Amino acid sequence: MEIKLRPIAFVKNARTEPIDDKWEAVVAEIELASHIPDEALSGITEFSHLEIIYYFDKVKNEDIVYSGHPRGNPDYPLVGIFGQRKKDRPNKIGLATVKLLEHKGRTLKVKFLDAIDGTPVLDIKPVFKEFQAKENITQPAWVADLMKNYWH
Numbered sequence: 001m002e003i004k005l006r007p008i009a010f011v012k013n014a015r016t017e018p019i020d021d022k023w024e025a026v027v028a029e030i031e032l033a034s035h036i037p038d039e040a041l042s043g044i045t046e047f048s049h050l051e052i053i054y055y056f057d058k059v060k061n062e063d064i065v066y067s068g069h070p071r072g073n074p075d076y077p078l079v080g081i082f083g084q085r086k087k088d089r090p091n092k093i094g095l096a097t098v099k100l101l102e103h104k105g106r107t108l109k110v111k112f113l114d115a116i117d118g119t120p121v122l123d124i125k126p127v128f129k130e131f132q133a134k135e136n137i138t139q140p141a142w143v144a145d146l147m148k149n150y151w152h
Contacts, residue, residue, distance in 0.1 A: 014117065030124065050108070
């Protein structure tokens with residue numbers, strides 16, 4: 001089975017390289033693609049946060065991995081691709097929960113989107129509290145170490 005998707009928007013920001021850390025200062029705009037009508041964003045300002053599903057279009061097929069040390073760091077355990085959030089994934093799909101700062105016309109201004117300039121957006125969903133984790137989230141210790149500078 002083959003699935004074909006068409007971007008519904010594109011990311012605009014100053015970050016042109018997929019650097020792993022220091023994303024907190026990056027404010028991004030998400031601009032709707034020309035085939036998406038304006039009314040697709042109606043009511044979006046009622047939400048504080050959005051989920052952005054995007055496509056890692058710069059990842060080359062030969063860079064896709066199925067396991068490895070996160071960020072290539074041998075101090076972290078060897079884990080499968082589905083046990084980490086590396087961009088070199090089989091379907092090249094990214095997901096971020098962002099803070100909505102502003103909606104103006106066909107553009108959303110957001111914070112906490114770790115996607116580079118020009119990244120195709122596949123979908124935008126409002127965050128519903130009812131879909132969030134019902135129990136405490138657990139994770140291995142290496143994740144906190146890996147993420148210590150991600151949003152700073």
